[in-house]
Amino acid sequence: QSVLTQPPSASGTPGQRVIVSCSGSSSNIGGNNVYWFQQLPGTAPKLLIYGTSKRPSGVPDRFSGSKSGTSASLAISGLRSEDEADYYCAAWDDSLSGVFFGGGTKLTVL
Amino acid sequence: QVQLQESGPGLVKPSQTLSLTCTVSGDSSTIGGFYWTWIRQPAGKGLEWIGRIYISGSTNYNPSLKSRVTISLDASKKQFSLRLDSVTAADTAVYYCARAEYSCDYDYWGQGTLVTVSS
Numbered sequence: 001q002s003v004l005t006q007p008p009s010a011s012g013t014p015g016q017r018v019i020v021s022c023s024g025s026s027s028n029i030g031g032n033n034v035y036w037f038q039q040l041p042g043t044a045p046k047l048l049i050y051g052t053s054k055r056p057s058g059v060p061d062r063f064s065g066s067k068s069g070t071s072a073s074l075a076i077s078g079l080r081s082e083d084e085a086d087y088y089c090a091a092w093d094d095s096l097s098g099v100f101f102g103g104g105t106k107l108t109v110l
Numbered sequence: 111q112v113q114l115q116e117s118g119p120g121l122v123k124p125s126q127t128l129s130l131t132c133t134v135s136g137d138s139s140t141i142g143g144f145y146w147t148w149i150r151q152p153a154g155k156g157l158e159w160i161g162r163i164y165i166s167g168s169t170n171y172n173p174s175l176k177s178r179v180t181i182s183l184d185a186s187k188k189q190f191s192l193r194l195d196s197v198t199a200a201d202t203a204v205y206y207c208a209r210a211e212y213s214c215d216y217d218y219w220g221q222g223t224l225v226t227v228s229s
Contacts, residue, residue, distance in 0.1 A: 035214040037157075044206055044219035045157065056217065088157055092213040098172050099147075099159040099214050 003028060004089055006102035013110045017077040020105045022089030024070050028100060032092045034072040036065055039086045039104075048087070049074060076107070084109045112136040114207050114220040122201075122227050128194040132207030132220055135188065141165055145210045146183060146190040150203040151222075158203075162210070163190055197227045 005023040012018040022034065034052045037045035047056055049065035052072065064075045072091075076083055089102040118130035130148070134141065148160040161171035163181045171179050180193040194201060204224050208216040 032213065035216075037216070039157075044208075044222055045216070046219075047215060047217050050212075050215040090157075090159075090214040096173055097170055099162070101149075101157040101159060104156040 002103050003093055003096070003100040004091060004102035006087075006089060006105045008103065009106045009108065011108040011110055012076075012079045014079055014081065016079045017075060018079055018107065020074040020076075020087050020089075020107070022072045022074070022102045024072070024091060026070055027095040028070075028091040028093040029067055029072050030070040031094060034065065034067050035090045036063075036074045037088045037090065039088065041085075045088065079109055081109050083107060112209065112218045114209065114218055116205060116207050116220045116223040118223065118225070120224055120226060122197055122225060123229050124198055124227055125196055128192070128197050128201060128225055128227070130192045130205055130207075130223065130225070131189050132191070133187075133189050134209070141183070141185045141188055143211065145213075146181075147208045147210060147216065148181060148192045149206045149208055149216075150201075151206070152200075152203040160192065160194075160205075199227050201225070202227045 036049035038048045039045040052067050053065045062078045087105045113136045115133045122128045142165045145162040147162040150158050161181050163169045163183045178195045183190040204222040206222045207220040209218045210216050
């Protein structure tokens with residue numbers, strides 16, 4: 001059983017808003033910041049969201065992050081074909097003293 | 111800008127030791143103040159955090175790998191290294207090195223290097 005749980009897939013049409021969820025526990029998401037990464041095929045992951053809801057310079061404001069209790073979400077609005085990628089959440093776990101990634105969500109733009 | 115580059119053998123025999131080095135370069139390539147991290151990804155699968163080291167020498171490892179992993183840092187050479195003992199086919203993956211200022215804010219990554227465990 002993964003420490004952080006993501007749905008394996010998500011999809012949407014261009015222009016739509018899609019939400020990717022990440023479920024954890026009080027020792028990780030519940031008490032720490034959440035991070036999101038985008039990985040295009042054959043490339044290293046790219047930091048998309050840090051500190052649960054902050055965007056690094058250069059990341060479009062179409063991407064937003066939030067959390068409630070022990071779950072976090074990545075919202076992508078105005079979906080574009082170039083958003084088709086794998087998305088991973090990550091958080092520090094206080095009990096296990098390590099960083100854990102979710103299993104990843106493959107986003108398909110229909 | 112900061113660049114990270116992994117280097118090491120692409121093929122390791124079962125039961126042997128996997129050794130990789132990550133070299134940090136660039137105008138802003140200070141070693142202090144960051145967690146230097148190894149992450150791996152088996153083909154077609156998700157990301158797995160292996161462990162990290164701070165300038166102080168303090169380390170944290172994934173509990174599932176802790177008995178086999180050692181991460182070290184040579185600040186003078188701006189390099190940090192991964193050693194994974196007693197490898198099996200399950201350790202075949204693309205290995206990435208990355209930098210974080212806090213816990214998981216990996217802003218710079220290496221391009222990744224494929225390590226295959228096979229006889």
